[in-house]
Amino acid sequence: MFVLKRLLFVILVVWSASTITFFIPRISDINPIRERFAELARLGGFSAGELEKIVESYSKAFGLDKPLMQQYFDYIGGVMTLDFGVSLNKFPKTVLMLIAESLPWTIGLILVTTILSFVIGNLVGALAAWPLSPKWVRGISTSFILFQGVPPVLLAILLIFFVAFKLNILPIAGAYSIGTIPDFTFEFILDVLRHQILPGIALIFGSLGTWVLSMRGMGITIQGEDYVVFAEHKGLSSYTIFKDYYLRNALLPQVTAFALALGNVITSAIVVETIFGLPGLGFVLITAIRSNDFLVIYGIVLFITITVAVLMALVELLYPLLDPRVRQGQE
Amino acid sequence: MINYLKRNVSLTIGLGLLIFLILFTVHGLLTIEFKQAYPLAVRPKQPPSLKYLFGTDFFGRDLYTAMVVGVWQTAIIGLLAGAAGTIIGIVLGFISAYFSGLVDVLIKFICQILTPIPAFLIQVVIASSIDKRDVTIITMAIVVFLLSWMAPTLVIRSQVLSMRERQFVAVAKLSGMNSLEIIFKEIFPNLLPFIAAAFVAQVFQAVFASFYLAVIGLGPLREPLLGNTIWAAQSQSAFFNGWWWWPVGPSLAMILILGSLAMINMGLDEMANPRIRNKE
Numbered sequence: 001m002f003v004l005k006r007l008l009f010v011i012l013v014v015w016s017a018s019t020i021t022f023f024i025p026r027i028s029d030i031n032p033i034r035e036r037f038a039e040l041a042r043l044g045g046f047s048a049g050e051l052e053k054i055v056e057s058y059s060k061a062f063g064l065d066k067p068l069m070q071q072y073f074d075y076i077g078g079v080m081t082l083d084f085g086v087s088l089n090k091f092p093k094t095v096l097m098l099i100a101e102s103l104p105w106t107i108g109l110i111l112v113t114t115i116l117s118f119v120i121g122n123l124v125g126a127l128a129a130w131p132l133s134p135k136w137v138r139g140i141s142t143s144f145i146l147f148q149g150v151p152p153v154l155l156a157i158l159l160i161f162f163v164a165f166k167l168n169i170l171p172i173a174g175a176y177s178i179g180t181i182p183d184f185t186f187e188f189i190l191d192v193l194r195h196q197i198l199p200g201i202a203l204i205f206g207s208l209g210t211w212v213l214s215m216r217g218m219g220i221t222i223q224g225e226d227y228v229v230f231a232e233h234k235g236l237s238s239y240t241i242f243k244d245y246y247l248r249n250a251l252l253p254q255v256t257a258f259a260l261a262l263g264n265v266i267t268s269a270i271v272v273e274t275i276f277g278l279p280g281l282g283f284v285l286i287t288a289i290r291s292n293d294f295l296v297i298y299g300i301v302l303f304i305t306i307t308v309a310v311l312m313a314l315v316e317l318l319y320p321l322l323d324p325r326v327r328q329g330q331e
Numbered sequence: 332m333i334n335y336l337k338r339n340v341s342l343t344i345g346l347g348l349l350i351f352l353i354l355f356t357v358h359g360l361l362t363i364e365f366k367q368a369y370p371l372a373v374r375p376k377q378p379p380s381l382k383y384l385f386g387t388d389f390f391g392r393d394l395y396t397a398m399v400v401g402v403w404q405t406a407i408i409g410l411l412a413g414a415a416g417t418i419i420g421i422v423l424g425f426i427s428a429y430f431s432g433l434v435d436v437l438i439k440f441i442c443q444i445l446t447p448i449p450a451f452l453i454q455v456v457i458a459s460s461i462d463k464r465d466v467t468i469i470t471m472a473i474v475v476f477l478l479s480w481m482a483p484t485l486v487i488r489s490q491v492l493s494m495r496e497r498q499f500v501a502v503a504k505l506s507g508m509n510s511l512e513i514i515f516k517e518i519f520p521n522l523l524p525f526i527a528a529a530f531v532a533q534v535f536q537a538v539f540a541s542f543y544l545a546v547i548g549l550g551p552l553r554e555p556l557l558g559n560t561i562w563a564a565q566s567q568s569a570f571f572n573g574w575w576w577w578p579v580g581p582s583l584a585m586i587l588i589l590g591s592l593a594m595i596n597m598g599l600d601e602m603a604n605p606r607i608r609n610k611e
Contacts (some may be wrong), residue, residue, distance in 0.1 A: 043404075148597075149589045149592070153543070154589075165575050273548070289459055297459050299516075
C-alpha cells in the first residue's frame with residue numbers, strides 16, 4: 001500500500017512536469033524548427049521563401065501539424081517510455097542517446113560529491129552542537145555554516161582563480177588534457193581524476209553549509225531530550241552517546257532533507273559542469289540552449305525530474321529501515 | 332535593539348553586509364556613466380587599475396560600472412520576485428489554512444506535487460521558450476517567481492493552522508470578532524516574524540535562481556547582470572586568456588549578496604524559533 005502510494009506520487013510528479021514542459025513552449029510563439037532553419041538561413045544556403053516550405057514539411061515530420069491534444073498524448077506517451085524525440089541540432093541522434101553519452105560523467109561527479117558532503121557536513125554539524133567537543137572544534141565547525149551563502153558555482157570560479165590560475169597546480173577546465181585519447185589506461189584515468197578535483201571540491205563545499213546548519217540545529221534540540229540525559233546518567237561513554245543516541249536520532253530528519261535537496265544537488269552539479277566545461281549533462285544542456293535545440297532542453301529537464309522523483313520515492317521507501325518507529329507504524 | 336543585535340551575531344553581520352552593498356550601489360549609481368556598462372564604451376581587456384577599478388572586459392565594458400548596474404538589477408529581480416512569491420504565499424497559505432476543507436486539500440496537494448520538480452529546470456524551459464531578444468530584467472523576475480511560491484505557502488499555512496488553535500484566537504472569536512478581523516488583527520501581527528523570514532528566503536531564492544539562469548546564458552544578454560558577466564567571461568575563455576578579473580569580480584559581488592541574505596535569514600530564524608538558539 002505504502003509502495004503503491006509512493007509510485008502514484010512519482011507518476012503524478014512526472015506527469016505534471018511533462019505537462020508543464022509541453023504547454024509552456026506552446027504558449028510562446030517560438031517555433032523551434034523555424035528558429036533552427038532561420039539560423040541556418042542566416043549562414044547562407046537557401047532563401048527566405050524556401051524557409052517556410054521547409055518549416056512546414058519538417059513540422060509535419062515532427063507531428064506538429066496534428067491537433068494539440070493528439071500531440072499532447074503522443075508526448076506524454078513518449079515521456080513514459082523515455083522517448084524524448086530527436087535532437088534538431090545533431091539530427092540523427094535522439095535526445096536519449098545524447099543523455100546516455102553524457103550521463104556517466106555527471107553521475108560520477110554527483111555520486112561522489114553528494115555522499116562526501118552529506119557525511120562531512122553532518123559530522124561537522126553534529127560536532128558543532130555536541131557540548132563535549134572542545135571549544136576550538138566547535139568554533140571551526142560552526143564557521144562552516146558560512147559556506148551556506150556560497151553556491152558551488154561561485155566557489156568553482158574562485159577555485160579556478162586561486163588553484164588553477166594563480167598556483168597553476170590543477171587544470172582550469174576540461175575533462176582531460178587536450179591531445180590525450182580517451183582510453184582505459186592508468187595515465188588517462190589519473191588525468192581525468194585530476195580534472196575532477198576542482199569541480200568536486202566546489203560541489204562538496206558548496207553544499208556543506210546547509211548540512212552543517214541543519215544538523216547543528218537538530219543536535220541542539222536533541223541535547224535537552226530525556227533519553228540523552230538518561231544515557232549520561234547510566235554512565236555510557238560519551239562516544240557511545242554521540243554515536244548511538246545523538247547522531248542516529250539527529251540523522252533521521254536529515255535523510256528526509258537529503259531527499260528534498262536532490263533537485264538542488266543536481267542543478268548545482270549541472271551548472272558547475274558548464275563552468276568547468278565537463279562533457280556531462282550540463283554541457284549538453286548549455287549547448288542545446290545556445291543552438292535553440294528545444295527537444296534536447298525539454299528532454300534533459302524531464303529526464304532529471306524523473307530521476308529526482310524516483311530517487312525521492314526510494315529514499316522514503318528506505319526510511320523504515322533507518323527508523324524502527326516508522327516500520328512499526330506500517331505493519 | 333542594539334542589545335539584541337549584539338546577541339544575534341548572524342543578523343548583525345548580514346545587515347552590515349547589506350548596508351555596505353546598498354551604500355556601494357547608491358554611491359555607484361550616483362557617480363557612474365551608465366553607458367560604460369555596455370559594450371564598446373572603454374578600452375577592452377584592461378586589468379584592474381586606478382582608472383578602471385575592476386578592469387574592463389573583452390567587449391569594452393568597464394567592469395566597475397557593470398558591477399554597480401549588475402548589483403542594482405539583481406536587487407530589482409530579487410525584491411520583485413521575492414515580494415510576489417511571499418504575497419502569493421501569504422494569500423494562499425491563509426486561504427488554505429483558514430477555510431480548510433477541499434480548498435486546503437487542493438492547495439496543499441498542488442504544492443506537494445510541484446515541490447519535487449527541480450524549479451530551476453522548469454525555469455530553464457520557460458526562459459528558453461521566451462525569444463532571447465525579449466528577455467528583460469522584469470521577465471527574469473517573472474520566470475523566477477512562477478515556481479517559487481510553494482515554499483512560503485506551506486510555511487504560512489502551517490503557522491496559521493497552529494495559530495488558529497491558540498487561545499487568543501478563541502477569545503477573539505468569543506468576543507464577537509468576525510473572520511476578517513481575526514485574520515488581520517490577531518493572526519497577522521503574530522505571523523510577522525515568519526513572514527519576514529519567508530520574504531528574505533524568497534529574495535535569496537530569486538537572486539540565486541536568476542543568477543544560475545544567467546550563468547548558463549538564459550539571462551537578458553544585453554544587460555550587465557552579474558551572472559551574465561560570468562557567462563560572457565566563460566564563453567570567451569577568460570581564464571585561458573589570462574583575463575582573470577573578468578569573472579572574479581562579479582563572483583565576489585554575488586558571494587557578498589548571497590552571504591548577507593543567508594546571514595539575515597539565519598538571524599531571523601533564530602528570532603522566530605528561539606529553540607535553535609545555542610545555549611552556551
